[in-house]
Amino acid sequence: MSETGLSLPPVRGKLTANAPLAPLVWFKAGGTAQWLFEPKDVADLQDFLRGLDPAVPVMALGLGSNMIVRDGGVEGVVVRLGKPFAKVTAGPDCTLACGGGASGILVSSTARDAGVAGTEFLRSIPGTVGGFVRMNGGAYGGEVKDILVDCDVVLRSGELVTLGNADLGYTYRHSALPEGCVVVAARFKGRPGEPAAIQAEMDRISAAREASQPLRSKTGGSTFKNPEGHAAWKLVDEAGCRGLQLGGAQVSEKHTNFLLNTGNATAAEIEALGEEVRRRVMENAGVSLEWEIQRVGIRADDASK
Template identity: 80%
Template sequence: MTTETLPLARGKLTAKAPLAPLVWFKSGGPADWLFEPKDADDLAVFLGDLDPAVAVMALGLGSNLIVRDGGFPGVVVRLGKAFAKVEAIDATTLRCGGGASGILVSSTARDTGIAGLEFLRSIPGTVGGFVRMNGGAYGSEVKDILLEAEIVLRSGERRTLPLADLGYTYRHSELPAGAVVIGATFRGRPGEAQAIQAEMDRISANREASQPLRSKTGGSTFKNPDGHKAWALVDEAGCRGLTVGGAQVSEKHTNFLINTGAATSADIEALGEEVRRRVKAKSGVELQWEIQRVGVMK
Protein backbone atom coordinates (compact mmCIF):
# COMPACT_ATOMS: atom_id res chain seq x y z
CA MET A 1 0.00 0.00 0.00
CA THR A 2 1.15 3.49 -0.79
CA THR A 3 -0.22 6.84 0.28
CA GLU A 4 -1.83 7.10 -3.15
CA THR A 5 -3.80 3.87 -2.66
CA LEU A 6 -5.01 4.69 0.86
CA PRO A 7 -8.26 6.58 1.47
CA LEU A 8 -8.10 10.20 2.50
CA ALA A 9 -8.16 10.72 6.26
CA ARG A 10 -8.39 13.68 8.60
CA GLY A 11 -6.46 11.84 11.30
CA LYS A 12 -2.79 10.83 11.35
CA LEU A 13 -1.41 8.12 9.07
CA THR A 14 2.12 6.79 9.66
CA ALA A 15 3.87 4.37 7.30
CA LYS A 16 6.05 1.53 8.66
CA ALA A 17 5.11 2.57 12.17
CA PRO A 18 7.09 0.86 14.97
CA LEU A 19 4.71 -1.03 17.25
CA ALA A 20 7.21 -2.25 19.87
CA PRO A 21 7.07 1.07 21.79
CA LEU A 22 3.26 0.81 21.88
CA VAL A 23 2.98 -2.67 23.42
CA TRP A 24 3.87 -3.80 26.93
CA PHE A 25 6.33 -6.47 25.81
CA LYS A 26 8.34 -3.81 23.91
CA SER A 27 9.01 -6.23 21.06
CA GLY A 28 7.79 -6.90 17.54
CA GLY A 29 7.89 -5.40 14.08
CA PRO A 30 6.18 -2.40 12.51
CA ALA A 31 2.71 -1.94 11.07
CA ASP A 32 2.42 -1.19 7.37
CA TRP A 33 0.31 1.76 8.48
CA LEU A 34 -0.74 3.19 11.83
CA PHE A 35 -3.98 5.20 11.68
CA GLU A 36 -5.00 7.53 14.50
CA PRO A 37 -8.46 8.76 13.47
CA LYS A 38 -9.63 12.27 14.21
CA ASP A 39 -13.08 11.07 15.31
CA ALA A 40 -15.61 8.30 14.72
CA ASP A 41 -16.73 9.70 11.37
CA ASP A 42 -13.13 9.83 10.17
CA LEU A 43 -12.66 6.17 11.14
CA ALA A 44 -15.91 5.06 9.50
CA VAL A 45 -15.18 6.83 6.21
CA PHE A 46 -11.58 5.56 6.14
CA LEU A 47 -12.54 1.92 6.75
CA GLY A 48 -15.40 2.15 4.28
CA ASP A 49 -13.06 3.38 1.54
CA LEU A 50 -10.16 1.05 2.41
CA ASP A 51 -9.55 -1.95 0.14
CA PRO A 52 -11.51 -4.82 1.80
CA ALA A 53 -8.48 -7.09 1.33
CA VAL A 54 -6.39 -5.01 3.75
CA ALA A 55 -6.28 -6.38 7.30
CA VAL A 56 -7.29 -4.02 10.12
CA MET A 57 -6.48 -4.35 13.83
CA ALA A 58 -7.38 -2.07 16.71
CA LEU A 59 -4.64 -1.37 19.26
CA GLY A 60 -5.31 -0.07 22.77
CA LEU A 61 -2.60 0.01 25.42
CA GLY A 62 -0.97 -3.11 23.96
CA SER A 63 -1.05 -4.99 27.26
CA ASN A 64 -2.45 -8.31 26.05
CA LEU A 65 -0.60 -8.60 22.77
CA ILE A 66 2.39 -10.17 21.05
CA VAL A 67 3.20 -8.42 17.77
CA ARG A 68 5.37 -10.84 15.83
CA ASP A 69 8.78 -9.71 14.62
CA GLY A 70 7.73 -9.42 10.98
CA GLY A 71 5.19 -6.79 11.94
CA PHE A 72 1.53 -6.35 11.04
CA PRO A 73 0.72 -6.40 7.29
CA GLY A 74 -2.16 -3.96 7.21
CA VAL A 75 -3.58 -1.01 9.10
CA VAL A 76 -3.39 -0.72 12.88
CA VAL A 77 -6.02 1.65 14.32
CA ARG A 78 -5.14 3.45 17.53
CA LEU A 79 -7.82 5.52 19.24
CA GLY A 80 -6.58 8.76 20.77
CA LYS A 81 -7.98 11.45 23.06
CA ALA A 82 -11.14 11.94 21.00
CA PHE A 83 -12.15 8.42 22.05
CA ALA A 84 -11.07 8.62 25.69
CA LYS A 85 -13.98 10.48 27.24
CA VAL A 86 -16.01 9.02 30.12
CA GLU A 87 -19.27 10.60 31.32
CA ALA A 88 -22.11 9.66 33.64
CA ILE A 89 -25.47 9.62 31.91
CA ASP A 90 -27.49 8.79 35.03
CA ALA A 91 -26.93 7.70 38.63
CA THR A 92 -25.65 4.23 37.73
CA THR A 93 -24.55 4.43 34.07
CA LEU A 94 -21.37 5.55 32.32
CA ARG A 95 -20.83 6.18 28.62
CA CYS A 96 -17.18 5.51 27.76
CA GLY A 97 -15.05 6.01 24.67
CA GLY A 98 -13.22 3.02 23.25
CA GLY A 99 -9.86 4.61 24.01
CA ALA A 100 -10.57 5.24 27.70
CA SER A 101 -8.44 3.27 30.16
CA GLY A 102 -9.80 0.97 32.84
CA ILE A 103 -8.30 3.31 35.41
CA LEU A 104 -10.17 6.32 34.02
CA VAL A 105 -13.46 4.41 33.86
CA SER A 106 -13.21 3.11 37.42
CA SER A 107 -12.09 6.48 38.78
CA THR A 108 -14.98 8.27 37.07
CA ALA A 109 -17.36 5.67 38.49
CA ARG A 110 -15.98 6.38 41.96
CA ASP A 111 -16.33 10.14 41.53
CA THR A 112 -19.96 9.77 40.47
CA GLY A 113 -20.86 7.22 43.17
CA ILE A 114 -21.21 4.19 40.87
CA ALA A 115 -20.07 0.89 42.39
CA GLY A 116 -19.47 -2.42 40.62
CA LEU A 117 -16.85 -1.18 38.16
CA GLU A 118 -13.89 -1.31 40.55
CA PHE A 119 -12.44 -4.40 38.87
CA LEU A 120 -11.72 -2.36 35.73
CA ARG A 121 -8.98 -0.68 37.77
CA SER A 122 -7.01 -3.92 37.48
CA ILE A 123 -7.39 -4.43 33.72
CA PRO A 124 -4.40 -2.80 32.01
CA GLY A 125 -6.14 -1.83 28.81
CA THR A 126 -8.75 0.32 27.14
CA VAL A 127 -12.51 -0.02 26.82
CA GLY A 128 -12.16 -1.27 23.25
CA GLY A 129 -9.86 -4.09 24.27
CA PHE A 130 -11.70 -5.34 27.29
CA VAL A 131 -15.08 -5.13 25.56
CA ARG A 132 -13.73 -7.28 22.72
CA MET A 133 -12.14 -9.81 25.10
CA ASN A 134 -14.79 -9.81 27.85
CA GLY A 135 -12.01 -8.71 30.18
CA GLY A 136 -12.35 -9.59 33.82
CA ALA A 137 -10.67 -9.87 37.19
CA TYR A 138 -11.50 -10.42 40.85
CA GLY A 139 -14.74 -12.26 40.14
CA SER A 140 -16.26 -9.81 37.65
CA GLU A 141 -16.34 -9.59 33.86
CA VAL A 142 -17.32 -6.96 31.32
CA LYS A 143 -20.46 -8.96 30.50
CA ASP A 144 -21.66 -8.23 34.06
CA ILE A 145 -21.73 -4.46 33.50
CA LEU A 146 -22.08 -3.88 29.75
CA LEU A 147 -25.34 -2.55 28.34
CA GLU A 148 -24.21 -1.95 24.76
CA ALA A 149 -21.14 -1.35 22.63
CA GLU A 150 -20.70 1.04 19.72
CA ILE A 151 -18.54 -0.34 16.91
CA VAL A 152 -17.32 0.50 13.45
CA LEU A 153 -17.33 -2.58 11.24
CA ARG A 154 -14.52 -3.29 8.77
CA SER A 155 -16.94 -2.11 6.06
CA GLY A 156 -17.17 1.31 7.72
CA GLU A 157 -20.72 0.74 8.97
CA ARG A 158 -21.42 2.03 12.47
CA ARG A 159 -23.53 -0.11 14.77
CA THR A 160 -24.63 -0.19 18.39
CA LEU A 161 -24.80 -3.75 19.70
CA PRO A 162 -26.64 -4.75 22.89
CA LEU A 163 -24.95 -7.15 25.29
CA ALA A 164 -26.87 -10.15 23.93
CA ASP A 165 -25.39 -9.66 20.44
CA LEU A 166 -21.77 -9.89 21.58
CA GLY A 167 -21.81 -13.64 22.21
CA TYR A 168 -19.69 -13.41 25.32
CA THR A 169 -17.94 -16.42 26.78
CA TYR A 170 -14.82 -16.58 28.96
CA ARG A 171 -12.35 -14.02 27.54
CA HIS A 172 -14.07 -14.10 24.17
CA SER A 173 -16.69 -12.26 22.13
CA GLU A 174 -18.26 -12.78 18.72
CA LEU A 175 -17.25 -9.34 17.46
CA PRO A 176 -16.24 -9.68 13.81
CA ALA A 177 -12.60 -9.39 12.74
CA GLY A 178 -11.57 -5.86 11.86
CA ALA A 179 -14.38 -4.25 13.87
CA VAL A 180 -13.24 -1.39 16.12
CA VAL A 181 -15.01 -0.74 19.43
CA ILE A 182 -15.38 3.04 19.69
CA GLY A 183 -17.57 3.19 22.78
CA ALA A 184 -19.44 1.28 25.46
CA THR A 185 -22.14 1.91 28.03
CA PHE A 186 -21.64 0.33 31.46
CA ARG A 187 -24.10 0.06 34.34
CA GLY A 188 -23.12 -0.37 37.98
CA ARG A 189 -25.05 0.27 41.17
CA PRO A 190 -25.24 3.15 43.66
CA GLY A 191 -22.27 3.30 45.98
CA GLU A 192 -20.23 5.51 48.30
CA ALA A 193 -17.05 7.02 46.90
CA GLN A 194 -15.04 6.11 50.01
CA ALA A 195 -16.04 2.44 49.84
CA ILE A 196 -15.41 2.32 46.10
CA GLN A 197 -11.93 3.80 46.59
CA ALA A 198 -11.20 1.28 49.35
CA GLU A 199 -12.05 -1.59 47.00
CA MET A 200 -9.89 -0.09 44.23
CA ASP A 201 -7.01 0.24 46.71
CA ARG A 202 -7.44 -3.39 47.75
CA ILE A 203 -7.33 -4.52 44.13
CA SER A 204 -4.27 -2.38 43.37
CA ALA A 205 -2.39 -3.69 46.40
CA ASN A 206 -3.24 -7.27 45.50
CA ARG A 207 -1.98 -6.81 41.93
CA GLU A 208 1.20 -5.10 43.10
CA ALA A 209 1.94 -7.91 45.53
CA SER A 210 1.23 -10.81 43.18
CA GLN A 211 2.06 -9.69 39.62
CA PRO A 212 5.29 -8.51 37.91
CA LEU A 213 3.90 -5.07 37.09
CA ARG A 214 7.33 -3.43 36.86
CA SER A 215 8.45 -5.80 34.09
CA LYS A 216 7.91 -5.82 30.33
CA THR A 217 5.05 -8.28 30.30
CA GLY A 218 1.74 -8.95 28.58
CA GLY A 219 -0.58 -9.68 31.46
CA SER A 220 -2.12 -13.11 31.95
CA THR A 221 -0.70 -15.42 29.30
CA PHE A 222 -3.11 -18.36 29.38
CA LYS A 223 -6.82 -18.71 30.09
CA ASN A 224 -7.78 -20.59 33.24
CA PRO A 225 -9.00 -24.04 32.14
CA ASP A 226 -12.21 -25.34 33.68
CA GLY A 227 -11.48 -26.45 37.24
CA HIS A 228 -7.88 -25.22 37.18
CA LYS A 229 -5.74 -22.14 37.68
CA ALA A 230 -3.31 -21.63 34.79
CA TRP A 231 -0.52 -20.40 37.05
CA ALA A 232 -0.71 -23.52 39.23
CA LEU A 233 -0.49 -25.84 36.21
CA VAL A 234 2.52 -23.89 34.91
CA ASP A 235 4.19 -24.07 38.32
CA GLU A 236 3.50 -27.79 38.72
CA ALA A 237 5.10 -28.41 35.31
CA GLY A 238 8.34 -26.89 36.61
CA CYS A 239 8.21 -23.77 34.43
CA ARG A 240 8.78 -21.07 37.06
CA GLY A 241 11.77 -19.03 35.81
CA LEU A 242 12.01 -20.99 32.54
CA THR A 243 13.71 -19.00 29.76
CA VAL A 244 13.89 -18.93 25.96
CA GLY A 245 16.31 -16.31 24.70
CA GLY A 246 15.45 -13.08 26.49
CA ALA A 247 11.98 -14.26 27.54
CA GLN A 248 11.25 -15.72 30.96
CA VAL A 249 8.34 -17.19 32.91
CA SER A 250 7.91 -14.79 35.81
CA GLU A 251 9.22 -15.98 39.18
CA LYS A 252 6.56 -13.84 40.84
CA HIS A 253 3.50 -15.08 38.92
CA THR A 254 3.89 -18.06 36.61
CA ASN A 255 1.03 -17.07 34.29
CA PHE A 256 3.07 -14.03 33.23
CA LEU A 257 5.84 -14.05 30.64
CA ILE A 258 8.37 -11.24 30.79
CA ASN A 259 10.88 -9.66 28.44
CA THR A 260 14.06 -9.53 30.52
CA GLY A 261 15.57 -6.93 28.21
CA ALA A 262 16.25 -8.03 24.66
CA ALA A 263 13.64 -10.71 23.96
CA THR A 264 12.22 -10.96 20.48
CA SER A 265 8.56 -11.71 20.02
CA ALA A 266 9.69 -15.08 18.66
CA ASP A 267 11.40 -15.76 22.02
CA ILE A 268 8.23 -14.86 23.93
CA GLU A 269 5.92 -16.93 21.75
CA ALA A 270 8.31 -19.91 21.74
CA LEU A 271 8.48 -19.77 25.53
CA GLY A 272 4.69 -19.80 25.73
CA GLU A 273 4.52 -22.81 23.44
CA GLU A 274 7.15 -24.64 25.50
CA VAL A 275 5.13 -23.95 28.64
CA ARG A 276 2.03 -25.32 26.92
CA ARG A 277 3.96 -28.45 25.91
CA ARG A 278 5.27 -29.07 29.42
CA VAL A 279 1.89 -28.50 31.06
CA LYS A 280 0.23 -30.93 28.64
CA ALA A 281 2.90 -33.54 29.36
CA LYS A 282 2.61 -33.07 33.14
CA SER A 283 -1.14 -32.68 33.68
CA GLY A 284 -2.81 -33.57 30.40
CA VAL A 285 -4.38 -30.09 30.29
CA GLU A 286 -3.97 -28.09 27.09
CA LEU A 287 -3.55 -24.43 27.97
CA GLN A 288 -5.12 -21.87 25.63
CA TRP A 289 -3.48 -18.53 24.94
CA GLU A 290 -5.20 -15.50 26.44
CA ILE A 291 -2.63 -13.12 24.98
CA GLN A 292 -3.38 -12.27 21.35
CA ARG A 293 -0.63 -13.02 18.82
CA VAL A 294 -0.75 -11.04 15.58
CA GLY A 295 1.40 -10.30 12.57
CA VAL A 296 3.92 -12.40 10.69
CA MET A 297 7.00 -14.32 11.74
CA LYS A 298 10.30 -12.81 10.68
Protein backbone atom coordinates in the same frame (compact mmCIF):
# COMPACT_ATOMS: atom_id res chain seq x y z
CA MET B 1 -0.11 3.98 -4.82
CA SER B 2 1.77 4.35 -1.56
CA GLU B 3 5.33 3.18 -0.94
CA THR B 4 3.92 0.21 1.00
CA GLY B 5 1.83 -0.93 -1.94
CA LEU B 6 -1.56 0.24 -0.70
CA SER B 7 -3.81 2.95 -2.10
CA LEU B 8 -5.30 4.70 0.92
CA PRO B 9 -8.25 7.08 1.35
CA PRO B 10 -7.60 10.61 2.66
CA VAL B 11 -7.79 11.10 6.43
CA ARG B 12 -8.11 13.95 8.92
CA GLY B 13 -6.25 12.06 11.63
CA LYS B 14 -2.70 10.70 11.56
CA LEU B 15 -1.53 7.99 9.15
CA THR B 16 1.99 6.57 9.53
CA ALA B 17 3.72 4.09 7.20
CA ASN B 18 5.91 1.32 8.62
CA ALA B 19 5.15 2.39 12.18
CA PRO B 20 7.09 0.57 14.94
CA LEU B 21 4.64 -1.22 17.23
CA ALA B 22 7.10 -2.37 19.92
CA PRO B 23 6.91 0.98 21.77
CA LEU B 24 3.09 0.70 21.82
CA VAL B 25 2.83 -2.76 23.42
CA TRP B 26 3.75 -3.82 26.94
CA PHE B 27 6.26 -6.48 25.86
CA LYS B 28 8.27 -3.78 24.02
CA ALA B 29 8.99 -6.30 21.26
CA GLY B 30 7.81 -7.00 17.73
CA GLY B 31 7.72 -5.52 14.26
CA THR B 32 6.04 -2.64 12.47
CA ALA B 33 2.54 -1.89 11.22
CA GLN B 34 2.34 -1.50 7.45
CA TRP B 35 0.13 1.47 8.31
CA LEU B 36 -0.85 2.93 11.69
CA PHE B 37 -4.02 5.05 11.65
CA GLU B 38 -5.02 7.31 14.54
CA PRO B 39 -8.42 8.73 13.54
CA LYS B 40 -9.52 12.23 14.52
CA ASP B 41 -13.07 11.13 15.30
CA VAL B 42 -15.64 8.45 14.52
CA ALA B 43 -16.53 9.97 11.14
CA ASP B 44 -12.85 9.98 10.14
CA LEU B 45 -12.61 6.27 10.96
CA GLN B 46 -15.84 5.52 9.08
CA ASP B 47 -14.77 7.39 5.96
CA PHE B 48 -11.37 5.71 5.97
CA LEU B 49 -12.70 2.17 6.35
CA ARG B 50 -15.44 2.80 3.78
CA GLY B 51 -12.85 3.92 1.22
CA LEU B 52 -10.25 1.26 2.03
CA ASP B 53 -9.92 -1.77 -0.24
CA PRO B 54 -12.05 -4.47 1.49
CA ALA B 55 -9.20 -6.96 1.08
CA VAL B 56 -6.88 -4.94 3.34
CA PRO B 57 -6.85 -6.35 6.91
CA VAL B 58 -7.68 -3.99 9.78
CA MET B 59 -6.74 -4.51 13.43
CA ALA B 60 -7.59 -2.37 16.45
CA LEU B 61 -4.85 -1.71 19.04
CA GLY B 62 -5.50 -0.43 22.56
CA LEU B 63 -2.75 -0.23 25.18
CA GLY B 64 -1.18 -3.42 23.81
CA SER B 65 -1.07 -4.90 27.30
CA ASN B 66 -2.18 -8.42 26.38
CA MET B 67 -0.57 -8.84 22.98
CA ILE B 68 2.45 -10.29 21.20
CA VAL B 69 3.20 -8.48 17.94
CA ARG B 70 5.29 -10.89 15.87
CA ASP B 71 8.67 -9.74 14.58
CA GLY B 72 7.59 -9.68 10.92
CA GLY B 73 5.05 -6.97 11.72
CA VAL B 74 1.36 -6.52 10.94
CA GLU B 75 0.08 -6.32 7.38
CA GLY B 76 -2.63 -3.81 6.47
CA VAL B 77 -3.84 -1.12 8.86
CA VAL B 78 -3.58 -0.96 12.64
CA VAL B 79 -6.13 1.45 14.14
CA ARG B 80 -5.25 3.12 17.44
CA LEU B 81 -7.80 5.29 19.22
CA GLY B 82 -6.20 8.32 20.87
CA LYS B 83 -7.39 11.20 23.05
CA PRO B 84 -10.60 11.96 21.10
CA PHE B 85 -11.83 8.49 22.14
CA ALA B 86 -10.60 8.57 25.74
CA LYS B 87 -13.45 10.33 27.54
CA VAL B 88 -15.74 8.91 30.24
CA THR B 89 -18.97 10.62 31.38
CA ALA B 90 -21.26 9.57 34.22
CA GLY B 91 -24.97 9.58 33.35
CA PRO B 92 -28.29 8.84 35.08
CA ASP B 93 -29.11 5.49 36.73
CA CYS B 94 -25.47 4.58 37.43
CA THR B 95 -24.51 4.54 33.74
CA LEU B 96 -21.14 5.49 32.26
CA ALA B 97 -20.59 6.58 28.65
CA CYS B 98 -17.06 5.55 27.70
CA GLY B 99 -14.92 6.16 24.64
CA GLY B 100 -13.26 3.11 23.12
CA GLY B 101 -9.82 4.49 23.95
CA ALA B 102 -10.54 5.20 27.63
CA SER B 103 -8.44 3.30 30.20
CA GLY B 104 -9.77 1.08 32.95
CA ILE B 105 -8.31 3.49 35.50
CA LEU B 106 -10.28 6.42 34.03
CA VAL B 107 -13.52 4.40 33.90
CA SER B 108 -13.25 3.22 37.51
CA SER B 109 -12.18 6.58 38.91
CA THR B 110 -15.01 8.40 37.07
CA ALA B 111 -17.42 5.80 38.44
CA ARG B 112 -16.07 6.32 41.97
CA ASP B 113 -16.50 10.10 41.76
CA ALA B 114 -20.11 9.61 40.59
CA GLY B 115 -20.89 7.08 43.32
CA VAL B 116 -21.18 4.17 40.88
CA ALA B 117 -20.02 0.79 42.18
CA GLY B 118 -19.39 -2.35 40.13
CA THR B 119 -16.57 -1.22 37.85
CA GLU B 120 -13.76 -1.42 40.45
CA PHE B 121 -12.27 -4.51 38.77
CA LEU B 122 -11.43 -2.44 35.68
CA ARG B 123 -8.89 -0.56 37.81
CA SER B 124 -6.74 -3.68 37.73
CA ILE B 125 -6.82 -4.38 33.97
CA PRO B 126 -4.23 -2.47 31.94
CA GLY B 127 -6.23 -1.84 28.80
CA THR B 128 -8.84 0.28 27.05
CA VAL B 129 -12.61 0.02 26.79
CA GLY B 130 -12.37 -1.32 23.23
CA GLY B 131 -10.16 -4.18 24.37
CA PHE B 132 -12.30 -4.88 27.45
CA VAL B 133 -15.43 -5.15 25.29
CA ARG B 134 -13.76 -7.37 22.68
CA MET B 135 -12.12 -9.75 25.18
CA ASN B 136 -14.80 -9.71 27.91
CA GLY B 137 -12.08 -8.34 30.19
CA GLY B 138 -12.28 -9.48 33.77
CA ALA B 139 -10.43 -9.74 37.08
CA TYR B 140 -11.09 -9.99 40.80
CA GLY B 141 -14.60 -11.36 40.42
CA GLY B 142 -15.92 -8.98 37.74
CA GLU B 143 -16.31 -9.24 33.96
CA VAL B 144 -17.35 -6.77 31.27
CA LYS B 145 -20.41 -8.89 30.44
CA ASP B 146 -21.70 -8.06 33.96
CA ILE B 147 -21.70 -4.29 33.35
CA LEU B 148 -21.98 -3.71 29.57
CA VAL B 149 -25.25 -2.25 28.32
CA ASP B 150 -24.21 -1.81 24.67
CA CYS B 151 -21.37 -0.59 22.48
CA ASP B 152 -20.85 1.43 19.29
CA VAL B 153 -18.80 -0.39 16.68
CA VAL B 154 -17.46 0.75 13.32
CA LEU B 155 -17.59 -2.32 11.06
CA ARG B 156 -14.91 -3.08 8.48
CA SER B 157 -17.33 -1.65 5.87
CA GLY B 158 -17.33 1.73 7.67
CA GLU B 159 -20.88 1.30 8.96
CA LEU B 160 -21.51 2.44 12.55
CA VAL B 161 -23.73 0.04 14.51
CA THR B 162 -24.81 -0.33 18.14
CA LEU B 163 -24.61 -3.82 19.58
CA GLY B 164 -26.26 -4.85 22.83
CA ASN B 165 -24.72 -7.12 25.45
CA ALA B 166 -26.70 -10.11 24.11
CA ASP B 167 -25.35 -9.52 20.57
CA LEU B 168 -21.76 -10.11 21.66
CA GLY B 169 -22.03 -13.81 22.52
CA TYR B 170 -19.81 -13.42 25.55
CA THR B 171 -17.87 -16.37 26.95
CA TYR B 172 -14.68 -16.46 29.02
CA ARG B 173 -12.29 -13.85 27.53
CA HIS B 174 -14.10 -13.95 24.20
CA SER B 175 -16.80 -12.13 22.23
CA ALA B 176 -18.43 -12.62 18.86
CA LEU B 177 -17.48 -9.14 17.59
CA PRO B 178 -17.01 -9.13 13.81
CA GLU B 179 -13.49 -9.36 12.37
CA GLY B 180 -11.86 -6.03 11.53
CA CYS B 181 -14.35 -3.91 13.47
CA VAL B 182 -13.37 -1.19 15.96
CA VAL B 183 -15.21 -0.53 19.24
CA VAL B 184 -15.45 3.27 19.47
CA ALA B 185 -17.71 3.61 22.54
CA ALA B 186 -19.52 1.61 25.22
CA ARG B 187 -22.10 2.14 27.93
CA PHE B 188 -21.59 0.46 31.30
CA LYS B 189 -24.10 0.24 34.13
CA GLY B 190 -23.09 -0.18 37.77
CA ARG B 191 -25.00 0.21 41.01
CA PRO B 192 -25.19 2.93 43.67
CA GLY B 193 -22.20 3.04 46.01
CA GLU B 194 -20.32 5.30 48.41
CA PRO B 195 -17.19 6.85 46.85
CA ALA B 196 -15.12 6.00 49.95
CA ALA B 197 -16.17 2.34 49.83
CA ILE B 198 -15.53 2.20 46.07
CA GLN B 199 -12.04 3.66 46.60
CA ALA B 200 -11.36 1.13 49.36
CA GLU B 201 -12.24 -1.73 47.02
CA MET B 202 -10.01 -0.24 44.29
CA ASP B 203 -7.17 0.04 46.83
CA ARG B 204 -7.68 -3.58 47.88
CA ILE B 205 -7.53 -4.75 44.26
CA SER B 206 -4.43 -2.63 43.54
CA ALA B 207 -2.63 -3.99 46.60
CA ALA B 208 -3.49 -7.59 45.69
CA ARG B 209 -2.26 -7.04 42.15
CA GLU B 210 0.94 -5.34 43.33
CA ALA B 211 1.68 -8.23 45.68
CA SER B 212 1.12 -11.01 43.16
CA GLN B 213 2.02 -9.67 39.69
CA PRO B 214 5.26 -8.40 38.07
CA LEU B 215 3.86 -4.94 37.35
CA ARG B 216 7.15 -3.15 36.73
CA SER B 217 8.33 -5.56 34.07
CA LYS B 218 7.93 -5.74 30.30
CA THR B 219 5.13 -8.28 30.29
CA GLY B 220 1.85 -9.12 28.58
CA GLY B 221 -0.48 -9.80 31.49
CA SER B 222 -2.12 -13.20 31.96
CA THR B 223 -0.61 -15.49 29.35
CA PHE B 224 -3.01 -18.45 29.45
CA LYS B 225 -6.71 -18.82 30.15
CA ASN B 226 -7.64 -20.72 33.30
CA PRO B 227 -8.80 -24.18 32.13
CA GLU B 228 -12.04 -25.49 33.64
CA GLY B 229 -11.30 -26.56 37.21
CA HIS B 230 -7.67 -25.36 37.15
CA ALA B 231 -5.57 -22.26 37.80
CA ALA B 232 -3.19 -21.72 34.87
CA TRP B 233 -0.38 -20.40 37.10
CA LYS B 234 -0.50 -23.54 39.25
CA LEU B 235 -0.30 -25.87 36.24
CA VAL B 236 2.69 -23.89 34.94
CA ASP B 237 4.37 -24.00 38.34
CA GLU B 238 3.77 -27.73 38.80
CA ALA B 239 5.30 -28.36 35.36
CA GLY B 240 8.54 -26.84 36.67
CA CYS B 241 8.38 -23.69 34.54
CA ARG B 242 8.82 -21.00 37.22
CA GLY B 243 11.77 -18.84 36.06
CA LEU B 244 12.19 -20.84 32.81
CA GLN B 245 14.11 -18.82 30.19
CA LEU B 246 14.43 -18.87 26.42
CA GLY B 247 16.71 -16.18 25.05
CA GLY B 248 15.57 -12.88 26.55
CA ALA B 249 12.15 -14.25 27.52
CA GLN B 250 11.37 -15.66 30.97
CA VAL B 251 8.46 -17.12 32.93
CA SER B 252 7.93 -14.77 35.88
CA GLU B 253 9.10 -16.10 39.24
CA LYS B 254 6.55 -13.88 40.97
CA HIS B 255 3.51 -15.07 38.99
CA THR B 256 3.99 -18.05 36.68
CA ASN B 257 1.14 -17.09 34.34
CA PHE B 258 3.15 -14.04 33.23
CA LEU B 259 5.91 -14.04 30.61
CA LEU B 260 8.61 -11.37 30.77
CA ASN B 261 10.90 -9.62 28.33
CA THR B 262 14.01 -9.44 30.53
CA GLY B 263 15.81 -7.09 28.15
CA ASN B 264 15.93 -7.50 24.41
CA ALA B 265 13.74 -10.54 23.82
CA THR B 266 12.28 -10.97 20.36
CA ALA B 267 8.58 -11.63 19.96
CA ALA B 268 9.57 -15.05 18.57
CA GLU B 269 11.39 -15.90 21.83
CA ILE B 270 8.41 -14.83 23.94
CA GLU B 271 5.96 -16.87 21.86
CA ALA B 272 8.28 -19.88 21.72
CA LEU B 273 8.65 -19.80 25.51
CA GLY B 274 4.86 -19.81 25.83
CA GLU B 275 4.64 -22.82 23.52
CA GLU B 276 7.32 -24.64 25.55
CA VAL B 277 5.30 -23.96 28.72
CA ARG B 278 2.19 -25.36 27.01
CA ARG B 279 4.15 -28.47 25.97
CA ARG B 280 5.44 -29.07 29.51
CA VAL B 281 2.02 -28.57 31.10
CA MET B 282 0.46 -31.04 28.66
CA GLU B 283 3.24 -33.54 29.41
CA ASN B 284 2.93 -33.07 33.18
CA ALA B 285 -0.83 -32.65 33.71
CA GLY B 286 -2.46 -33.67 30.45
CA VAL B 287 -4.08 -30.22 30.19
CA SER B 288 -3.93 -28.10 27.03
CA LEU B 289 -3.41 -24.45 27.99
CA GLU B 290 -5.09 -21.91 25.72
CA TRP B 291 -3.39 -18.61 25.01
CA GLU B 292 -5.13 -15.60 26.54
CA ILE B 293 -2.57 -13.21 25.06
CA GLN B 294 -3.36 -12.22 21.48
CA ARG B 295 -0.60 -13.11 19.01
CA VAL B 296 -0.81 -10.99 15.88
CA GLY B 297 1.15 -10.33 12.72
CA ILE B 298 3.60 -12.47 10.80
CA ARG B 299 6.76 -14.23 11.91
CA ALA B 300 10.09 -12.74 10.79
CA ASP B 301 10.87 -15.86 8.73
CA ASP B 302 7.61 -15.53 6.79
CA ALA B 303 8.07 -11.78 6.28
CA SER B 304 11.40 -12.32 4.53
CA LYS B 305 10.05 -14.86 2.04
